[in-house]
Amino acid sequence: MQVTINESVLELVEGDITSQDTEAIVNAANESLLGGGGVDGAIHRAAGPELLALCRAIGGCPTGEACITQGYRLKAKHVIHTVGPVYRDGRHGEAVLLASAYRSSLDLASVHGVRSVAFPSISTGAYGYPIDQAARLALRVVIDYLGEHPEIELVRFVLFGQPAYNTYERALVEVLTA
Numbered sequence: 001m002q003v004t005i006n007e008s009v010l011e012l013v014e015g016d017i018t019s020q021d022t023e024a025i026v027n028a029a030n031e032s033l034l035g036g037g038g039v040d041g042a043i044h045r046a047a048g049p050e051l052l053a054l055c056r057a058i059g060g061c062p063t064g065e066a067c068i069t070q071g072y073r074l075k076a077k078h079v080i081h082t083v084g085p086v087y088r089d090g091r092h093g094e095a096v097l098l099a100s101a102y103r104s105s106l107d108l109a110s111v112h113g114v115r116s117v118a119f120p121s122i123s124t125g126a127y128g129y130p131i132d133q134a135a136r137l138a139l140r141v142v143i144d145y146l147g148e149h150p151e152i153e154l155v156r157f158v159l160f161g162q163p164a165y166n167t168y169e170r171a172l173v174e175v176l177t178a
């Protein structure tokens with residue numbers, strides 16, 4: 001599914017983030033930046049050991065913030081590493097932190113002249129954020145951002161599996177018709 005926001009494209013696809021040809025892909029990392037499972041493990045495996053060495057040198061990233069590295073063996077030139085919140089009960093600032101993770105990633109893309117970015121569904125795996133809520137929030141943040149930042153030409157959400165894709169598709173319809 002694809003929609004246009006001013007001049008920019010917002011796209012939902014089902015697939016694997018590591019094979020995307022956008023200028024940057026976003027990693028759902030943890031505060032240590034030292035790798036892990038899920039998206040993080042897949043990105044480090046595909047990028048090669050140089051990525052871990054650089055992340056070690058960066059020394060970490062607080063929840064809700066982001067940092068940028070090269071993509072090494074990935075098709076994407078850059079990896080934007082961001083840290084989403086661990087979901088507890090929704091009353092511990094999770095929504096603010098998740099919105100901040102998306103916004104910080106987009107800000108870094110803008111600053112570095114990155115015109116196309118692929119996002120995974122941050123926090124909805126190991127970190128337990130309910131995916132329907134996370135999808136609505138993520139899409140709202142990205143739509144608002146694209147409305148103000150035409151320099152980002154494409155944002156692609158890469159959803160792992162058909163159920164996640166379907167959830168995002170429903171959420172996008174809800175957000176656009178709200």
Ligand code: AR6
Nearest residue numbers: 016017028030036037038039040042123124125126127160
């Ligand atoms: N491409 C796209 N999406 C994927 C892929 C992939 N290759 N693999 C998994 N997903 P998660 P989090 C989906 O757990 O919840 C790591 O260990 C997955 O189905 O990767 O932010 C880090 O080091 C889910 O919907 O990230 C942290 O410790 C979504 O990506 C922690 O997990 C996010 O799942 C971060 O947890």
